[in-house]
Amino acid sequence: MADMLTVRVNGVVMCVPPGFTVLAALDRAGTRTCRTSVTGEPRGALCGMGICQECRVTIDGRSHERSCMTLCQDGMEIVTGD
Amino acid sequence: MADADVIVVGAGIIGAACAYFLTQAGARVVIVDPTAPGTVCTAACMGHLVVMDDSEAQFALTAYSCRLWTDLAARLPRPAEYEPRGTLWVASTREEMAIAEAKSAFYRARGVEAHVVTQGEMAALEPALDSSLPGGLWVPGDSVLYATNAARWLLDQSGTTVLREEVVAMGGGRATLDDGRDLEASVIVNAAGAAAPALTTGLPIEPRKGHLAITDRYPGVLTRQTLELGYLASAHGQATESVAFNIQPRATGQMLIGSSREFVGFAPGVNRAIVGKMLERAQRFVPCARDWHVIRIWTGFRPCTPDNLPLIGPAPGDATVWIAAGHEGLGITTSLATGRLLADRWAARDSAIDPVPFAVDRVAAGAHG
Amino acid sequence: MIEADVAVVGGGPAGIAAATVAAESGARVVLLDEGATLGGQIWRRDVLAAPKGSAAAWLDRLAASGAEVLSGWSVFDAEPRRLVGFRGIVRFHQVVIATGARERFLPFPGWTLPGVTGLGGLQAMVKSGCDVSDRRIVVGGSGPLAIAVAASLAERGAHVALVAEQASWVQIRPFLFAILREPRKFMQGLDYALALHPGVVRFGTWVVGAEGRDRVEAVRVTDGRRTWRERCDLLAVGYGLVPQTELAALLGCRVEEAVWVDREQRTTASGVFAAGEPTGIGGVECALIEGQIAGLAAVGREVDHLETERFRGLRFKDVLKTAFELRNELRHVPRPETIVCRCEDVRLVDLEPFVDRRTAKLVTRCGMGPCQGRVCGDSLEFLKKWGPNEVRPPLMPTSVGDLAR
Numbered sequence: 039m040a041d042m043l044t045v046r047v048n049g050v051v052m053c054v055p056p057g058f059t060v061l062a063a064l065d066r067a068g069t070r071t072c073r074t075s076v077t078g079e080p081r082g083a084l085c086g087m088g089i090c091q092e093c094r095v096t097i098d099g100r101s102h103e104r105s106c107m108t109l110c111q112d113g114m115e116i117v118t119g120d
Numbered sequence: 121m122a123d124a125d126v127i128v129v130g131a132g133i134i135g136a137a138c139a140y141f142l143t144q145a146g147a148r149v150v151i152v153d154p155t156a157p158g159t160v161c162t163a164a165c166m167g168h169l170v171v172m173d174d175s176e177a178q179f180a181l182t183a184y185s186c187r188l189w190t191d192l193a194a195r196l197p198r199p200a201e202y203e204p205r206g207t208l209w210v211a212s213t214r215e216e217m218a219i220a221e222a223k224s225a226f227y228r229a230r231g232v233e234a235h236v237v238t239q240g241e242m243a244a245l246e247p248a249l250d251s252s253l254p255g256g257l258w259v260p261g262d263s264v265l266y267a268t269n270a271a272r273w274l275l276d277q278s279g280t281t282v283l284r285e286e287v288v289a290m291g292g293g294r295a296t297l298d299d300g301r302d303l304e305a306s307v308i309v310n311a312a313g314a315a316a317p318a319l320t321t322g323l324p325i326e327p328r329k330g331h332l333a334i335t336d337r338y339p340g341v342l343t344r345q346t347l348e349l350g351y352l353a354s355a356h357g358q359a360t361e362s363v364a365f366n367i368q369p370r371a372t373g374q375m376l377i378g379s380s381r382e383f384v385g386f387a388p389g390v391n392r393a394i395v396g397k398m399l400e401r402a403q404r405f406v407p408c409a410r411d412w413h414v415i416r417i418w419t420g421f422r423p424c425t426p427d428n429l430p431l432i433g434p435a436p437g438d439a440t441v442w443i444a445a446g447h448e449g450l451g452i453t454t455s456l457a458t459g460r461l462l463a464d465r466w467a468a469r470d471s472a473i474d475p476v477p478f479a480v481d482r483v484a485a486g487a488h489g
Numbered sequence: 490m491i492e493a494d495v496a497v498v499g500g501g502p503a504g505i506a507a508a509t510v511a512a513e514s515g516a517r518v519v520l521l522d523e524g525a526t527l528g529g530q531i532w533r534r535d536v537l538a539a540p541k542g543s544a545a546a547w548l549d550r551l552a553a554s555g556a557e558v559l560s561g562w563s564v565f566d567a568e569p570r571r572l573v574g575f576r577g578i579v580r581f582h583q584v585v586i587a588t589g590a591r592e593r594f595l596p597f598p599g600w601t602l603p604g605v606t607g608l609g610g611l612q613a614m615v616k617s618g619c620d621v622s623d624r625r626i627v628v629g630g631s632g633p634l635a636i637a638v639a640a641s642l643a644e645r646g647a648h649v650a651l652v653a654e655q656a657s658w659v660q661i662r663p664f665l666f667a668i669l670r671e672p673r674k675f676m677q678g679l680d681y682a683l684a685l686h687p688g689v690v691r692f693g694t695w696v697v698g699a700e701g702r703d704r705v706e707a708v709r710v711t712d713g714r715r716t717w718r719e720r721c722d723l724l725a726v727g728y729g730l731v732p733q734t735e736l737a738a739l740l741g742c743r744v745e746e747a748v749w750v751d752r753e754q755r756t757t758a759s760g761v762f763a764a765g766e767p768t769g770i771g772g773v774e775c776a777l778i779e780g781q782i783a784g785l786a787a788v789g790r791e792v793d794h795l796e797t798e799r800f801r802g803l804r805f806k807d808v809l810k811t812a813f814e815l816r817n818e819l820r821h822v823p824r825p826e827t828i829v830c831r832c833e834d835v836r837l838v839d840l841e842p843f844v845d846r847r848t849a850k851l852v853t854r855c856g857m858g859p860c861q862g863r864v865c866g867d868s869l870e871f872l873k874k875w876g877p878n879e880v881r882p883p884l885m886p887t888s889v890g891d892l893a894r
Contacts, residue, residue, distance in 0.1 A: 054618065057526075057536035062618025070603040070704050076337075076372070077834040080703050082603030084831070084864070086613035087530055088523065089591050091859040091886070092831060100411050102336045102859065102886070106614065109525050156848040163851045199852070268851045336859050336886060377889070390882050392566055392573065399893040410893075413886035415859045 045114040060105035060116055061086075061093055072105055073120050096120050123303040124150040126466065127295045128280075129287045129319065130311035131157040133165075133267050133452055134444050136274040137459030138309050143278040145463040150303065151275065152295060154286040158271035161313045161451070164420025166332060166368055166376055167270075168345050169263040169453045170207055173226045174356050177429055177477035182450060183232065184473045185457035189263060192456070197273055201266035201371040208237075208246060208344040209257040209351075210365070210405060219349045220257040227259065234259045248341050248406050256349065264345055264368055267452045287312075290319050293440040309442045309462065310435070314386075314423040316445035320435050322484045325446045327421035329382045331395050335412040339373030347379075348405065354381055355449055356428050363398040365405045375412060377402050379449075381422075390417050424448045425483060432461050432478040443480045491559075493519040495787045496572055496581035498564055498736060501529020502773050503765025504587030505547050506780030507787070511585075512556035516788045519579055520551075521562040521572065527551070529589050530609055531773055535616040547777070565891070566882035567739050570760065573882075575891050583760050583787040586737050586748065587780060590730035590766035593867045595815075596823040599699030600726070601831055608727035612638045615645055622646030627708045627719050629653040629696040629726040631813045633664075633772070637677075638725060640684035649689055651719050653710050655728070656813050657693040664812035667805055673774070696726055697822050713818065729813055731867045732767045738880040752799070753792055754783035762787050770809055775802035820872055829872075830865040832858020837872075846875040859886050 042053040045060075047067040054063045061083050064072065071080040072093045083093035088107040096117040097103040105116070126142050128135045131153035139149045151157075169189050172182045189202075196202045211217045220236050227234035235258045243251050245258065275282065283303075289296040290308045297303065310320050314327040347366035354364035359381070366378040380394045395417060402409050425431060425446040435441040442465070444458050457473070464471040497508040500522025508520040520527075526534040532544040540548055551558070559576065566573040571580055592607040599605070606614065608630055615621055625648045628639045639652045654661075668674045682690075697716060698709040707720050732747045742756035743749040747769040754762045764783040765776035778799055782792045823829065825838035835855040843849035846856065846869065855869075856862030862878045869875045883892065 055536065057534075058618035059614075061614060062536075065614070065619040072603075075601070075831070075834050079601055079834070080603055081601060081831070082704070083606060083614060084594070084610055085592060085607045086610035086617075087591065088885070089860060090594075090607075090831070090864050094859075101338065102413050106617070107523075107525075156845070156851075159848055159851050272852065333889075333892070335889070390566075392568075392882065396893050399889045403889055403893055410888065410890035412889045413859065414883060414889055414892055415861060415886045416857070417881060417883065 043110050043112045045110050045116060047116045048118060054110050058110045060095065060097060060108045060110055060114070063110050063116065064095070064105060064118065069118055072118050094120065122305050124148045124305045126307045126309060127152060127303055127305040128309040128311055129153070129290060129295060130313060131155070131271070131275065131282060132160060132162040132311065132313055133158060133271040133274070133455040134313065134447065134458055135309070135311035136271040137455035138311055138444050138462050139278040139280040139459070140274040141459040141463035142466055143280060145467040147466055149278065149280045150283060150305070151280050152283045152285050152287050152303070154284055157275050157282060158268040161420050161422070162271050163268045164330070164332065164418055165267050165452050166366070166378055167265045167267040167452050168207070168368060169265065170450075171227070171232055171259065171262060172450065173223055174352065174428060179230065180473045181430075181454050181457050181478070183230070185454045186262065188456035188460060193263070196265070196270060199266065199269040200273055201269070202263060203265070203371055204263045205369065206258065206260040206344050207262040208242070208346045209259065209349045210242070210249065210346060211254050211256050211349050212405070214254050216349045217254055220255065223257055223349070232259065233261055246342055246344060246346060248408055249346065250405055250407055253405065262345065265452070287319065290441055291438050307440055307442055307466070309444050311444040313445055313451070314421040316423060316443065320441060320443060323431060323443065323445065324426050324483050325423045325431070326383060327386050328424040328448065329380070329384050329387065329419055329421055330378065330449070331380045331390065331398060331417060331419050333377045333395065333399065333414045333417045335375040335377065335414055337373035338375060338412060341408065342367055342369045342375065342406065344369070346405070351379070354379070361394065363394060363401055365401045367402060367406060375409070377409070377414075386421060388419050390419060422448045423451070427483065430454060430458060430478055431480045431484065432458050433465065433475060433480050436481040436484060491519055491577065491579045493517050493579060493581045495583045495585065495784070496521065496579050497585040497587060497784070498572065499529060499587035499589055499765075500524060500527040500558070500560070501587060501589045501765065501776065502532060502547070503776035503780035503783070504529065504585065505551050506777045507585040507587055507764055507784035508556040509547065509551045509554045510781050510784035511788050512554035514785070514788045514790055518556040519581070520556050520558045521564060521574065521579065522558065522560050523563045525561055527558065527560065530613060533613055533616045536618050563885060564736060565884045565887045567736060569740070575887070583762065584740070585780070585783045585787055586740070586756070586761065586763040586767055587765050588733040588736050588767050590732055590770055591863065591867070592727035593729050593731045593871070594726070594864055595728050595819055595868050595871060596827050596829050596837070597696055597698055598824050598827050599701070599705070601828050602699050602701050602705045603703065604701065604705035604722065605699050605724045605726065608634050608638045608725045610727065611723065611725040612641055615642065621723065624648065624722040625650050625720060626723045626725060627651045627653070627710070627721040629708070629710065629724065630728045631655045631815060632727070632729045632809070634727065634730070636681045636685070636690060639689070640681035643684045649685060650721060651710065652685065652690040653694040653696060654690065654692050655695040655816055655819065660814070661692065661812045663808050667808045695816070695819060695822070696724070699724055728815055728819070730766060730770045732769060734767050735880045735884050737761070737763055737767060739882065739884065752796065753786035754779055755786065769806045771802050771806040772809075775805060778802050815871060823872070829868060830855040830858065832860050835865070840873070846878065861885070
């Protein structure tokens with residue numbers, strides 16, 4: 039397998055193989071909640087294909103990025119709970 | 121027996137405000153519109169309640185109407201999203217600071233709080249603005265609201281009967297429905313917005329298309345309605361096509377981005393080129409806007425008159441037809457004053473402001489249904 | 490600006506087939522795909538495994554065809570002869586719309602809990618790296634996807650506790666007969682069945698609620714007579730597929746649930762073809778045939794030799810539609826306080842005063858959020874028989890920077 043990538047999920051460093059989505063990184067980190075809904079509910083990924091927008095997280099400071107459609111890149115900073 | 125004292129044609133915010141004040145004045149009102157209340161032009165508006173200074177008449181109408189909104193504010197329901205955000209007018213060039221000064225003097229002379237702000241002061245007020253912008257004018261008294269739900273609340277409060285029917289003609293104390301039935305009343309109010317000329321011939325109202333874009337939620341990035349001083353040139357000029365920077369932070373944390381103006385008839389499609397220019401301008405004033413996700417873009421048609429003032433009062437040639445239309449981009453702001461002026465006329469009482477500058481016969485000679 | 494004789498939108502089976510055959514006949518072809526890797530949903534690349542079977546064969550053929558593939562290329566706007574995407578503009582003479590399908594979700598109490606996913610949704614997540622080994626999973630909903638997904642989850646080490654198919658045994662019989670006539674589909678079905686423990690699949694059974702604090706912990710299911718609880722770590726539910734027709738609608742094609750096409754996969758808009766799920770849900774084989782027809786027709790080639798297979802596909806589409814028709818009881822599963830619009834947290838009860846989608850949206854915010862009403866729109870089409878959403882650009886959330894370009 040190619041070199042692993044290092045990303046940070048809510049400040050915690052972890053390694054994932056190339057090709058993993060940000061959502062997969064969250065899953066491996068045990069984080070099922072991606073965002074907080076407008077009435078304060080925890081929400082996680084639903085459709086897995088970029089439609090439902092439930093898996094939005096903050097990636098490298100950009101909010102509302104779809105974790106299911108974004109591939110992990112080395113050094114990526116991922117923050118959930120937006 | 122007549123079907124009502126007054127039939128209001130059009131259930132947008134203008135019609136709703138007319139119904140609200142006319143029922144308060146004791147009239148029995150029926151409102152007729154084939155579409156659900158507040159879902160056409162009203163739903164396409166920004167909902168900026170703003171005191172304007174293009175002319176004395178415009179100032180009088182907007183300032184009076186903003187006072188009426190302020191009086192209602194505490195009673196407006198949450199879904200009306202009323203928020204006293206104020207207006208920050210931004211100069212794009214050093215030269216425009218002179219406009220800010222003049223505007224400030226105008227407002228202050230008429231009792232409206234306004235402060236010229238320097239480059240540094242503006243950066244402190246709204247850090248998201250490009251820090252190289254020279255400054256602007258801060259008018260704290262203005263507000264914003266969500267017009268669809270405000271209009272529906274006005275209608276609910278008035279207890280008016282809403283008929284989901286289409287009026288095809290009006291005049292002589294009658295409104296004729298598309299199935300041929302007539303409704304009778306002593307007054308028919310034409311509050312059909314950009315569609316008003318189809319019901320009352322001779323009204324000089326042109327549809328002026330606008331686009332708005334709304335983003336995902338970015339709470340706190342901007343806190344005031346922020347627009348460029350050049351907006352006035354865009355709004356009050358009669359250019360075929362113009363855009364101006366205008367962003368409204370919504371109660372939801374979303375950013376509502378405007379504005380564009382085009383004379384292209386009733387063509388509802390999104391014009392990508394003009395949206396591009398509009399958003400390019402937004403980015404120029406607020407650099408971080410580049411990364412905001414736009415989730416929806418829509419269009420609407422402002423009812424535009426030649427002198428940028430609405431038509432409020434009887435139609436020339438038919439005293440049973442009253443006009444409440446032609447509010448261009450200020451319909452939400454001036455809806456309450458419009459309704460109030462017509463209610464005063466109904467009750468034969470004096471108005472708080474002079475209604476003459478808005479008289480229909482100033483621009484529409486011999487108009488009737 | 491990219492110029493193409495034929496632009497193909499969507500990198501699933503239909504798009505791959507269309508781009509391949511069009512390029513093989515010498516046309517300049519561009520295939521635009523939203524995903525990071527080709528395959529669409531059904532052939533989505535598994536990060537931990539190489540493509541196999543017909544997917545691999547078609548990907549090889551595509552690579553040799555000379556078609557230019559642009560991955561990560563979302564189309565957010567279109568006009569005649571022009572597609573506008575995050576990465577620029579593509580000018581084309583002919584376009585093939587192969588935008589696939591999405592899952593239909595129906596609300597039930599607790600469906601907003603993290604850990605409740607779509608069926609295809611969970612499969613996509615697994616293929617992109619999510620781990621389901623040793624998880625206890627309940628699969629629910631309807632359609633051939635349910636069993637396929639359950640089988641692939643089991644293969645990945647998940648414990649599939651239950652597959653609740655809402656359609657009854659009797660209702661899906663025509664589907665089983667259709668499968669029997671197609672050796673490939675039959676063998677595939679057999680594989681799926683063998684991957685699951687006996688008795689795991691229950692027909693005429695549907696999900697009525699999910700429970701849990703911050704994530705799903707259990708699900709309640711019913712067969713109409715008895716309601717019971719199953720503990721689970723994940724709950725994957727999807728009620729069939731919905732054709733993605735938004736791009737076609739924007740290009741002016743006639744759309745009635747699906748994009749209308751003729752025998753050459755031509756839509757009612759000039760120079761616009763559509764293939765695969767946007768023209769009606771039919772699965773991979775159907776998509777491959779329709780994709781080839783669209784690709785050939787787009788470059789002016791004869792398609793008669795594919796006519797028989799196309800008809801077979803159309804018949805299969807009809808079978809699918811009736812075999813997995815959603816039962817009326819599902820309309821009564823959401824409670825008044827159940828959230829329907831997940832973007833804006835609008836509850837079913839909030840929609841009660843309204844008879845049409847547009848007014849409901851403008852007053853309650855239902856469908857006003859970033860999914861642009863896709864999720865609740867599909868639910869409400871079933872729950873309240875409300876008409877389709879208006880389609881306007883941008884077709885998906887698009888940055889100010891991209892729109893300003």
